[in-house]
Amino acid sequence: VSLTIIRPDDWHCHLRFGAVLADTVRATAGIFNRAIIMPNLYPPIYTIAEAIKYRSAIQEVCASSEFNPLMTLYFNTGITRSLLQEAVQYPWFKAVKLYPAGVTTNSEHGVKNLKDIFYVCELLQEFKVRLLVHGESNENSVDVFEREAHFIEHYLQPLTQNFPDLKIVLEHITTRQAVSFVKNSSDNIAATITPHHLLYNRNDLLGHGLRPHLYCAPVLKTELDRAALVKAATSGDAKFFLGTDSAPHAISKKESSCGCAGIYNSPVAIEAYAQVFELAGELHNLERFASINGAKFYDMPINTDTITLVQEEWVVPEVMRLGDSEVRPMLAGEKIRWQVVKGRRYV
Ligand code: NCD
């Protein structure tokens, strides 16, 4: 069995910086034509000058001149009219990413009081810049498993009502509430879905010993939630598209008394998605999810070349070297049913 699809894009990806960059870029650019690059570096990407520098660093280590990194800025009060006037002149500038402070990796500089975001949102709407949202409430009183649903009800719902023309991507959705909110919203609201939220639930994370390598933000939810995500992703609905949220951390940072959130999945992402779609009996919708829906939402052309996967089992390495650190990828040591045989740009 083989499957050829239009070359996919990754609409949510963490490439990091420094020694690991060449390896993260290779994994992503080998398969994906474009990727939305997250700005949560230390320190975050706040300005266009910083985004230009980061983009050049990515292109410098990238063997493929075709790979197109699409850059984002970290939501902050420095997002002004003049900054956006400058930013929108760059075709690779795509969005501003909102992190509520404290809910995930490198979100210390995020927004502390979510009631304060309205002024910047008004500017984004005016300049037609997309808002990408890490949709989790950060109040201490909100249970970690309820953060996403709470955010949707208390912040996202009002936001979409106040700014009906603002295009928003609710990133890495994890709950049935998120699926139904996105489905019932206007066409300006869409969502990315990760491979790990399609594969795993919180029993996998906590039910048989603590699995630090399955710890990510937003945290894995129930089986009912996972099933709702699979249904949404595999339905072909234009509002849902591929975003790996691939987010590597060294093994020592994951296997720790205070482990980092983030799963490194780029090396197995498209194969894992294929497995999920196949199991759901919806393999014919993989191309929409991976290669069409996102491009349309971002008003970008559909890619013109293809990749081909075949059904041939292989075993994912237990450990991968990224620069000078070791990382355990998603599905480490496990068999995976699909393999890319054509269209991988380099190995
Ligand atoms: C991401 C990271 O490590 O940068 N971690 C994660 O668990 N997803 C940050 C993020 O996207 O929340």
Ligand code: ZN
């Ligand atoms: Zn992310």
